[in-house]
Amino acid sequence: MKVVEIKILNRSGLHARPATRFVQLTNKFKSSIQICKTSKCVDAKNILKVLSLGIDQGDIITLKVEGSDEEEAYKSILELLLNILPVEDK
Amino acid sequence: MSIMIVAKGIPVSEGIAISRIFKYYSRAGIEVPQECKASEKEVEKLSKALEEYKKYLNELLNVVEESERDLLQAYVLIAETFVSEARELVENSNVCGELAIKQVLDKYVELMEQSGSELFALRKSDLADIALALIEHLSRGRVLGDVVGVKDKIVVAEELTPTVFFRIQRAGVKGIITAKGGITSHVAILARTYGIPYVILPSLDMTSIGDDVIAIVDGFDGKVVVNPSNELMEEYTKKVSILNELRDVLKKYVFEKAETLDGYEVEVLCNIGNVEEGRVASTQGCEGIGLFRVEYLYMSSKPPVEEVLVNTFTKVANFFEGKPVVIRAPDLGADKPPPFISIREDNPLLGLRGIRFLLEYRNEILKPFLRGFLKAYAQSKNLRLMIPMVIKPGEVYEFVDVMNIVAQELGISCVKDLELGIMVETPAAAVLIDKFAKIPQLRFVSFGTNDLTQYVLAVDRTNPRLVRMYNELEPSVLRVIVRGVNEARKHGLKVEICGELASKPIAVPILLAFGFRSLSVNPRYIGTIKYIIKNTRVQQFEQLLDAILNADEPSAVEELVIKTLQGYNADLRPLLLFSKYRS
Numbered sequence: 001m002k003v004v005e006i007k008i009l010n011r012s013g014l015h016a017r018p019a020t021r022f023v024q025l026t027n028k029f030k031s032s033i034q035i036c037k038t039s040k041c042v043d044a045k046n047i048l049k050v051l052s053l054g055i056d057q058g059d060i061i062t063l064k065v066e067g068s069d070e071e072e073a074y075k076s077i078l079e080l081l082l083n084i085l086p087v088e089d090k
Numbered sequence: 091m092s093i094m095i096v097a098k099g100i101p102v103s104e105g106i107a108i109s110r111i112f113k114y115y116s117r118a119g120i121e122v123p124q125e126c127k128a129s130e131k132e133v134e135k136l137s138k139a140l141e142e143y144k145k146y147l148n149e150l151l152n153v154v155e156e157s158e159r160d161l162l163q164a165y166v167l168i169a170e171t172f173v174s175e176a177r178e179l180v181e182n183s184n185v186c187g188e189l190a191i192k193q194v195l196d197k198y199v200e201l202m203e204q205s206g207s208e209l210f211a212l213r214k215s216d217l218a219d220i221a222l223a224l225i226e227h228l229s230r231g232r233v234l235g236d237v238v239g240v241k242d243k244i245v246v247a248e249e250l251t252p253t254v255f256f257r258i259q260r261a262g263v264k265g266i267i268t269a270k271g272g273i274t275s276h277v278a279i280l281a282r283t284y285g286i287p288y289v290i291l292p293s294l295d296m297t298s299i300g301d302d303v304i305a306i307v308d309g310f311d312g313k314v315v316v317n318p319s320n321e322l323m324e325e326y327t328k329k330v331s332i333l334n335e336l337r338d339v340l341k342k343y344v345f346e347k348a349e350t351l352d353g354y355e356v357e358v359l360c361n362i363g364n365v366e367e368g369r370v371a372s373t374q375g376c377e378g379i380g381l382f383r384v385e386y387l388y389m390s391s392k393p394p395v396e397e398v399l400v401n402t403f404t405k406v407a408n409f410f411e412g413k414p415v416v417i418r419a420p421d422l423g424a425d426k427p428p429p430f431i432s433i434r435e436d437n438p439l440l441g442l443r444g445i446r447f448l449l450e451y452r453n454e455i456l457k458p459f460l461r462g463f464l465k466a467y468a469q470s471k472n473l474r475l476m477i478p479m480v481i482k483p484g485e486v487y488e489f490v491d492v493m494n495i496v497a498q499e500l501g502i503s504c505v506k507d508l509e510l511g512i513m514v515e516t517p518a519a520a521v522l523i524d525k526f527a528k529i530p531q532l533r534f535v536s537f538g539t540n541d542l543t544q545y546v547l548a549v550d551r552t553n554p555r556l557v558r559m560y561n562e563l564e565p566s567v568l569r570v571i572v573r574g575v576n577e578a579r580k581h582g583l584k585v586e587i588c589g590e591l592a593s594k595p596i597a598v599p600i601l602l603a604f605g606f607r608s609l610s611v612n613p614r615y616i617g618t619i620k621y622i623i624k625n626t627r628v629q630q631f632e633q634l635l636d637a638i639l640n641a642d643e644p645s646a647v648e649e650l651v652i653k654t655l656q657g658y659n660a661d662l663r664p665l666l667l668f669s670k671y672r673s
Contacts, residue, residue: 011395017160023167046174047167048198048217090397 031067101312105287107265126186265307340617380610399462407470444479527581539589603631
């Protein structure tokens with residue numbers, strides 16, 4: 001299992017379009033993926049649950065990825081959250 | 091015995107519909123069986139329903155504008171969530187798919203209520219919308235077909251979601267009335283795109299209106315009539331036939347140059363309130379932007395960052411390459427207080443707003459705005475800048491000082507070429523135009539007739555009890571305008587008008603006689619306005635000026651205009667689409 005703690009950098013956090021992008025990506029992988037904020041963890045493939053966390057810019061979140069393609073999933077998600085979204089959604 | 095009801099609302103999408111009412115209730119209370127057993131193929135049925143619904147959403151994705159796409163993409167993900175959880179319920183508790191979907195919906199609605207959050211501007215109605223669509227696909231019309239019978243009717247609803255709009259649009263809806271919504275909402279944009287008359291009626295009480303009664307939706311004046319009298323029916327039937335005759339004519343005029351019968355060329359610009367409107371305006375015959383209201387950028391929890399400003403201005407400038415694009419510095423305060431600054435005022439319309447607000451918050455708001463604007467201007471020289479709510483030249487000098495400091499910081503020297511203007515919307519500015527003309531930077535004035543009218547008349551235009559008193563054709567208002575125009579022209583300032591008055595066909599001949607050669611109008615009226623211009627003999631109206639300025643009532647002004655147009659057999663039909671005493 002891969003676990004990582006990161007800070008959300010893009011302007012609108014995981015609301016609106018970025019949340020849609022995030023969930024579209026997590027759904028591409030077989031691994032089970034969880035996203036946690038202040039110790040509350042939800043299924044990262046479920047958009048309503050992700051939105052319900054109310055993740056804003058600057059929030060620290062934890063990602064837990066486990067499964068056959070965890071390595072690839074982990075890399076792609078970090079790429080989206082740390083590199084792609086902060087540029088697209090400043 | 092039916093009683094006629096006439097109500098005034100907000101015109102959202104032009105056009106007139108006369109038809110029977112179809113009351114549409116959003117699916118807060120979806121009716122599915124309380125108990126049901128899963129069939130052998132229940133899971134398979136669920137997957138199929140999801141596939142069908144996704145196919146439908148994907149079709150929509152192809153036809154909607156970009157701004158609508160995010161929402162639909164979220165719909166796809168939500169539908170997937172619903173079905174995946176419903177599948178578990180079917181497998182574990184052996185209920186049927188419909189009930190499972192309903193239970194999942196209830197769970198999330200409760201979650202939304204508990205967290206109190208507006209998930210991504212998603213409302214309960216959106217979730218219900220998705221659940222219902224899935225249930226419909228599951229049951230193939232067994233539970234309901236909520237849009238059956240919409241054909242050729244006027245839909246009355248509390249509120250509509252974009253997907254419901256598409257459903258009723260496909261079912262053949264003729265007109266729309268809702269209690270909630272906004273002129274710039276998704277549904278409003280869609281209604282305009284599809285040419286369906288739409289009025290928002292905040293006072294709407296759905297229980298007071300019967301199903302299937304005759305009603306009129308007047309998307310020009312924002313009027314709704316239920317159980318119309320014979321007289322009104324006749325008037326509106328006539329309007330509809332005029333509209334049908336004119337529709338194609340007016341469309342054709344959208345792209346023509348506007349020249350009066352006696353050869354004066356008139357520039358027709360447009361007013362916009364966001365980038366998307368700018369994009370649309372650039373394809374609708376607008377010869378530039380006379381007013382870009384940028385307040386929307388300031389309506390979130392923090393002011394926009396520089397890049398957002400630069401991008402926004404640059405994008406719109408690019409839509410109109412080589413044509414003017416007037417950015418109005420944000421007119422914050424009054425009815426548009428930004429959420430990140432709290433101001434308590436007893437009388438905000440006379441309070442800290444416009445230039446006053448900008449100078450008060452010069453470091454927080456004005457400087458960042460000017461940085462964004464000047465950076466965009468350095469790339470796009472067709473951008474112009476306009477200052478709102480000024481009452482004396484001192485404010486403009488102060489504004490220019492700040493602008494010069496910012497330009498220096500940025501190393502932008504072209505600021506001296508910038509076309510700077512003021513919005514004339516206070517009586518003070520209107521009577522001081524000769525003084526403003528002495529400001530070296532100042533090149534143009536643009537009359538903002540909405541505020542100017544309410545300040546000249548001391549009539550709050552949002553006060554429902556004063557609806558009849560707020561009229562831009564009051565001779566007092568016209569006198570203030572004509573005086574200002576004369577002064578501006580005398581002193582070599584370019585004169586424009588961007589208030590709603592310029593979008594009113596009956597006012598156009600008067601404005602041309604005043605000397606306006608640049609009108610900035612609502613994009614949806616561009617065809618009508620150009621048509622009126624091409625039917626106007628300016629010299630005839632110039633001879634009428636004394637009579638107009640000495641009229642007793644706005645109605646007398648209107649009659650003078652109509653008589654004069656009739657005098658040389660001009661086409662009056664576009665005027666007849668608008669009611670006589672507009673508010």
